[in-house]
Amino acid sequence: xxxxxxxxxxxxLRLALRNRxxxxxxxxxxxxxxxxxxxxxxxxxxxxxxxxxxxxxxSALLAVLLSLDRLFKQDYDDGSLDxxxxxxxxxxxxxxxxxxxxxxxxxxxLVIIAPLLGLFMSLPMEAVSVxxxxxxxxxxxxxxxxxxxxxxxxxxxxxxxxxxxxxxPLYIPILIFGANAVDVASDGLPVTGQxxxxxxxxxxxxxxxxxxxxxxxxxxxxx
Amino acid sequence: xxEIQTLECVxxxxxxxxxxxxxxxxxxxxxxxxxxxxxxxxxxxxxxxxRLPEAGQVMWQGEPISSNREDYYANxxxxxxxxxxxxxxxxxxxxxxxxxxxxxxxxxxxxxxALAKVGLASYEDVPGKALSSGQRRRILLAFIELAQARxxxxxxPLTALDVQGVALMxxxxxxxxxxxxxxxxxxxxxMQLDCDMRSVQLGSIKHQQxxx
Numbered sequence: 001x002x003x004x005x006x007x008x009x010x011x012x013l014r015l016a017l018r019n020r021x022x023x024x025x026x027x028x029x030x031x032x033x034x035x036x037x038x039x040x041x042x043x044x045x046x047x048x049x050x051x052x053x054x055x056x057x058x059s060a061l062l063a064v065l066l067s068l069d070r071l072f073k074q075d076y077d078d079g080s081l082d083x084x085x086x087x088x089x090x091x092x093x094x095x096x097x098x099x100x101x102x103x104x105x106x107x108x109x110l111v112i113i114a115p116l117l118g119l120f121m122s123l124p125m126e127a128v129s130v131x132x133x134x135x136x137x138x139x140x141x142x143x144x145x146x147x148x149x150x151x152x153x154x155x156x157x158x159x160x161x162x163x164x165x166x167x168x169p170l171y172i173p174i175l176i177f178g179a180n181a182v183d184v185a186s187d188g189l190p191v192t193g194q195x196x197x198x199x200x201x202x203x204x205x206x207x208x209x210x211x212x213x214x215x216x217x218x219x220x221x222x223x
Numbered sequence: 224x225x226e227i228q229t230l231e232c233v234x235x236x237x238x239x240x241x242x243x244x245x246x247x248x249x250x251x252x253x254x255x256x257x258x259x260x261x262x263x264x265x266x267x268x269x270x271x272x273x274r275l276p277e278a279g280q281v282m283w284q285g286e287p288i289s290s291n292r293e294d295y296y297a298n299x300x301x302x303x304x305x306x307x308x309x310x311x312x313x314x315x316x317x318x319x320x321x322x323x324x325x326x327x328x329x330x331x332x333x334x335x336x337a338l339a340k341v342g343l344a345s346y347e348d349v350p351g352k353a354l355s356s357g358q359r360r361r362i363l364l365a366f367i368e369l370a371q372a373r374x375x376x377x378x379x380p381l382t383a384l385d386v387q388g389v390a391l392m393x394x395x396x397x398x399x400x401x402x403x404x405x406x407x408x409x410x411x412x413x414m415q416l417d418c419d420m421r422s423v424q425l426g427s428i429k430h431q432q433x434x435x
Contacts, residue, residue, distance in 0.1 A: 079305025
């Protein structure tokens, strides 16, 4: 079972590394949106610091949302998804493997580049470290929950709007607590509560989202 | 081995078939026949458990496949219309990743022998995007050859294959049958199989079963 998880993960990472331009898309989107805000609104440090948590979190969320399509679309189009569903291994494990690959390829790069953007937006150092923690806990949830939506809409042509409608309400609590943690940290207040909440949601998502995704995939395949 | 019980399939409010029952024994080759749109692919997907029937069930070794999924999928291999081939992976990696879904880890020598058998010798390191559609189908032939499955479910396996490819598929089916395996397949091309073969006719609400 672990072997199946590992093999599929390696396959997805290898595929992504041979298609690097696709890999860079969410990252470029993230950086562009965040750097455009000071130009469009105001470059004064105080104003930037006030809007930084929200801007960074919203951009990260949208960057993940835009990349979700990649999760199952290719496998669905070329029939590999059928083969995954016909695997003697639990589909949940394979789904978890695909989501892990998706997070390593989109979520993790966002987490790595975010501190730099935090400094651009003149966030204080404490807030930058909280930004890293909150994204580290939050972006896996975005991938996990996103997988449920993608598995429901992968068979729909141009299902992007539908996907956003299904997924965004589920993303909102993550956005609120993630951005709020950074906001509170930049005022020098404790943020344990927000981070614990994000951690709890992550634990919940890891245990339940793959199950929901595999059921949704079976429904999609039986159309 | 495999038993189909009173299946009914509806697609877009159209009844494709109902009260369809047949069984597949060991070392048996069964062809699903019927015109376009008669539900052959839907039937095969129901047999695989990918699609749910409106009524009836599919039994594997006397148990419904939904409660016996792990054992059924370890013993069954399905190839459909789609090639399952990744353009950015090499031929060898493609076969490996297909076998990984079945938790089979085989040595390069074994895989290369199978690739040679399907006419892809020395193509191991060629990426999928450089292959013709017939060659992609041949990768799937290597996959089913290596899948160690007793039941083959083949949806139009002859698509895009040339004359030698068709002959290869025929000989693979015969070999598989001789080894005690079973095959359920559909095709619109003539398949000349030198063995007993049953067929199930779809396309009319009455389903005749014929012994050839």
